[in-house]
Amino acid sequence: MPDAATEPAKRGRPRRGPDPERFREIVDAAAEVFLEKGYSATSIQDISDRVGILKGSLYHYVRSKEDFLYRIIKDVYDEAIDDIRKIGEGEQEPLARLAAFIRAHVRFAAAHLTAYTIQLREFEQLSAERREEIRQGGETYVEALQAILEDGQAAGLVDASLQVRLASIIITGELNSMTRWYSPKGSLEPDQLADVYVGMVLTSVASEAAVTKAGGVEALRTEFALGQG
Amino acid sequence: MPDAATEPAKRGRPRRGPDPERFREIVDAAAEVFLEKGYSATSIQDISDRVGILKGSLYHYVRSKEDFLYRIIKDVYDEAIDDIRKIGEGEQEPLARLAAFIRAHVRFAAAHLTAYTIQLREFEQLSAERREEIRQGGETYVEALQAILEDGQAAGLVDASLQVRLASIIITGELNSMTRWYSPKGSLEPDQLADVYVGMVLTSVASEAAVTKAGGVEALRTEFALGQG
Amino acid sequence: MPDAATEPAKRGRPRRGPDPERFREIVDAAAEVFLEKGYSATSIQDISDRVGILKGSLYHYVRSKEDFLYRIIKDVYDEAIDDIRKIGEGEQEPLARLAAFIRAHVRFAAAHLTAYTIQLREFEQLSAERREEIRQGGETYVEALQAILEDGQAAGLVDASLQVRLASIIITGELNSMTRWYSPKGSLEPDQLADVYVGMVLTSVASEAAVTKAGGVEALRTEFALGQG
Amino acid sequence: MPDAATEPAKRGRPRRGPDPERFREIVDAAAEVFLEKGYSATSIQDISDRVGILKGSLYHYVRSKEDFLYRIIKDVYDEAIDDIRKIGEGEQEPLARLAAFIRAHVRFAAAHLTAYTIQLREFEQLSAERREEIRQGGETYVEALQAILEDGQAAGLVDASLQVRLASIIITGELNSMTRWYSPKGSLEPDQLADVYVGMVLTSVASEAAVTKAGGVEALRTEFALGQG
DNA sequence: AATGAATGAGTTTTCATTCAT
DNA sequence: AATGAATGAAAACTCATTCAT
Structure with missing residues (x-):
């Protein structure tokens, strides 16, 4: 042998x-x-x-040239999925989870600005098969957000009359639009931007009860801020 | 004959x-x-x-091929400028003007969906000269919005701590993101969508005083709605 | 109206x-x-x-480049099918039909020398779909020839011990091989070449009875010749 | 050391x-x-x-890539030359030599099917120098065959009216065409195929005298067969 | 003996544009 | 107003070959 x-x-x-x-x-x-x-x-x-x-x-x-696009989008998409999964682990209170979600999203977009921007802009340029394949991947930001808003309504902290599906789409668009202007070279840190987003988004969906509990809209707007960046 | x-x-x-x-x-x-x-x-x-x-x-x-793009963008841009000019003529109260602005913007985007979407997406594909020429045209949505928010702060109706420039950019992105999913073929009418946007945006920037004046966030959220869709 | x-x-x-x-x-x-x-x-x-x-x-x-090949092959193939169909219309006697078949084939190859040669050499370079499509077209030379030989055996004019399928393939190869050397610029006319082919092929498959009937192999070899070239 | x-x-x-x-x-x-x-x-x-x-x-x-082609063709060509030289050593009678030649050719083509097929198909892809070099090598099948047929005519066993050069080309094409369809994986053994070729080729060129001597065409067609494969 | 990165020249194909009709 | 042939430049992609390791 x-x-x-x-x-x-x-x-x-x-x-x-x-x-x-x-x-x-x-x-x-x-x-x-x-x-x-x-x-x-x-x-x-x-x-x-x-x-x-x-x-x-x-x-x-x-x-092929498309392989480059695929690689870029696939990688950032997979990371985004991971990101979404991690959100809310730990956070119990719906508004706190909503704030965490927004902050995570802003941080993610800032950290993967190039790839994430390309994903948003160029996804449709992929072949139908690859688009399909990538979409299989997992829950999207919109869906995760919708779940949080629904929990918020159940807890009486999100305006009961809100159309959560529509609101989720709108908020996601609002967050994603940062890719159209945000630059890491500017003086605005991701967490500072997240503070602004958190304040605006939370007050845009909060119920009367949530506002009262926070001590008013302006208080609610800063409740989940990390503060000075 | x-x-x-x-x-x-x-x-x-x-x-x-x-x-x-x-x-x-x-x-x-x-x-x-x-x-x-x-x-x-x-x-x-x-x-x-x-x-x-x-x-x-x-x-x-x-x-040239670019001429097509130029024509499409130039036309819709000019109309948008007109649109912006008309907003607020008449409306005196800042929050009412903000609501009117949002509604006008949603209506405009819905009415010129194709061209407006192209303008947002493809503006950078124009030659530098044409981009410059078009930009000369007049005030942008962001600037108009910023002016309204500043007036709102002056009147104590918009959160004094809000960074209005940043908020204007965020809100414009939020409104523009409708071009990524809105379809006139769907059942959602522009005015219904505008109602949602108005409610969310107003509460996202309103001051404590504005909320109180309206009788709470939920009341404020419907105050400027056209209602039934 | x-x-x-x-x-x-x-x-x-x-x-x-x-x-x-x-x-x-x-x-x-x-x-x-x-x-x-x-x-x-x-x-x-x-x-x-x-x-x-x-x-x-x-x-x-x-x-595409392949389109050229397709056009060339498709056209000559279709004409070949027509050619095969016409053969034997009229001719009743198997050996006469065999002679007519050979002559027609030689004439056809000579008349479409370039395209027919390409078809023989490059057919496999077509895509699988196009090969399939073209093959659907109709009876091949081999099949037509086989039918004639079978008739000849039935009439006792073709050697009964001949494996007709194999012989058909061999004869077709023999005829097609003219594309490897024949030139219309040479002094050999298609009909002269056909005379040689007819003589050789007929005697290569003739039965004893056919030879006797013709008055010997050498007589058989010239019986269907057009003669003077 | x-x-x-x-x-x-x-x-x-x-x-x-x-x-x-x-x-x-x-x-x-x-x-x-x-x-x-x-x-x-x-x-x-x-x-x-x-x-x-x-x-x-x-x-x-x-x-270079061409070296592969050269190696393949050169090797099989040299072997073919050897093969041609060996043919007829021993055989004295022209028709017996013709039969031996055909059998040897079929065996050779079957034994070197891949290389011999490539030689036939791709010879022209070699550089002019290499084509020249290879051609120097020795007598070709066509020439060897022509010599045999000429001997046959001299001996009165091959049809005197046959154009031997043309017939040699035709017969060589007939034999070579086996490379277009023959497969060692099929059930047809090389010697069985050679039997068929020998029978068909011999009767296609035999003189009246040769046929008579053999006892008829059908007898001639099996005279040089090895029989059962 | 083999790897894998890279070259450089070529290939097929695309495409905005021109122009005679 | 439109056609359809053609251009010329550039695109995506291929591929034989070289070479440092």
Whole structure:
């Protein structure tokens, strides 16, 4: 019986595939360009120029331009799903959970600004199959938000007359719209922005009881603020 | 009776440019396709297919593909400016003006859904010159909104601690995000949607005094509603 | 009621599509190059050079390089099917029909030398769907030939011990191999070549009775010749 | 005694090239793919996939893609030349030699089916120099066959009116066409196929005298058969 | 012997635009 | 007003080949 330890690894293929760090570097370059020019208006040449290699060389890493978009969106989408799952673990009170949700969302968008913005803007450019595949992933922000608002209504803390589905869509749009102007280079920290969002969103849905409990709208508007950033 | 065969259809005037009705038809077709596929991903062929003519024929109406985008955005932008100017004429009370502003904005977005959506999404695809030219046009929604909020603060009806510039941007994003999901084919009428927006936005910025004056947040939330949809 | 005679033709589209003569010209150019270099080794550039236009211009006529191959093969295949159908109409005697079949086949191959050669060589380069579609077309030369040989056996004129399916394949290969060397520029006329083929093929399958009836193999070999070339 | 440390592993001889067995393996893989897809349509990637290594690694064995084709064709061509030389050694009678020639050819084609098919199909894809070099090699099948037929005519056993050059080309095409359909996986053994070919070819060229001598065409058709396969 | 990154030149295809009719 | 042929430039993608490791 041959000694397994001295026997060479099965002919040929360890086949590691491309270096994951280099791959990340390249996908990040693609994301930057997509953000600046838009996916469709970006050429493979634009990406390779940014990386500093020839355009043909990119096909070591992907099979098509769409693969770049897919990678960017898939990754941020998966992280977003994780993010949504973590929200509310711990927080019991609906308004506190709502505040936590908003803060988490703002932090997430700020932390993954490029990729998250691309996801919002360019999702429809993916092939139908890939859109479908990605959507299977899990609960969306809208759905999570809706659940919180429903809990809030049950607890009498969210205006009972609110159409929660519609409100969830509106609030999600409100939060997502930060990707249209927010820049990490500015002086506004994510938590400061979150404070503003939390204050505005909470008062926009709070019930009479919730306002009273907080000691008025203005009090409610700062109740969940982290304060000075 | 004159000979119909030799007489040109329209009385006297030599036809200088293309038939404006046909032009509108074609620009509308372009807008539809831009909305569906995005400007950059749309080819001249896509547009001509939609119209039912050959692509070369489009150059009777425009000098370049960008001209279509320019026409669409310029027109809706100009109308938006008009829209903004009209708001508040008449309304004296800041919260009433804020409500009127929101309603007008929702109505406008709903009425010009395709063009307004394109303007939001594709403005950056215009040449720098045209972007500049269009921006000269007049006050933006954000600026108009900011002015109203400032008046509201002066009148003690808007939370004095609110960062009005930031709030204006957030609220505008919130309103504009309706273009991402609203459809005139759905059962939700623009005024019904406006009612929801008005309620949420007003309570999100109202001062303690404003809430008290209205008889509570829930009352404030319906004070400016048109009601039954 | 409007007068149909004076009413203009329905807006826009007579849409004739490309000039069929020009199209033929271009497909013929493609066929020439495919013959010289092989389909896969031919670039779109090669074809456009032959035609004398830019490569992009070819896409007025086809949607892909494969379309050229399809057109060439489809057309010659359809004609071949027609050809096969016509053979034997009239001829009653099996050996006479066999001779007629061979002559027709040689004439056909000579008359469509380029396209028929391409069909034989490059059929497998078509997509699976197109191969399938074309094969649906009708009876092949092999099948037609087999039928004739079976009739010949029934009439006692073809060697009873002959495996007709195999013989049909062999004879078809023999006939088709002329595409590997035949040139219309040479001095050998199609009918002269057919005379040789007829003589060789008939004697290669004839029964004893057929030979006797003809007055010997050498007599049989010239019985169906057109003679003087 | 030489210093073992400086001496290469294998006794004396420095290793010049790659392992010949591995080389054969790789060339065979290339041949398989060339057969399936055609030379021009095959990429180096296709070959390396078949072997199970990366494409860059193939350049340890060859200097270019064409080298694969050259190796395949050169080898089979040289063997074919040998094959042709051996034919007729021993056989004295022209028809017996013709039968032996056909049998040898069929056996050869069956034994080297892949390489021989590639040689027939892809010879023209070699560079002009290599085509020239290979052609220098020796007598071709057509020439050998022509010589036999001429001997046959001299002996009165081949139809005197036969154009032997043309007949040789036709018969060679007939034999070679087996590469278009023959498969060693089928139930037809090479010698069975050779029996059919021998019978058909001999009767297709035999003189009256040869037929009479054999006792009729049908007798002639089986005279050189090996019989049951 | 093999890997995997990269090259550079090529391929097929797309597409905005022009223009004679 | 529209056609349809063509252009010319650029797009996405392919691929034989090289090379440092």
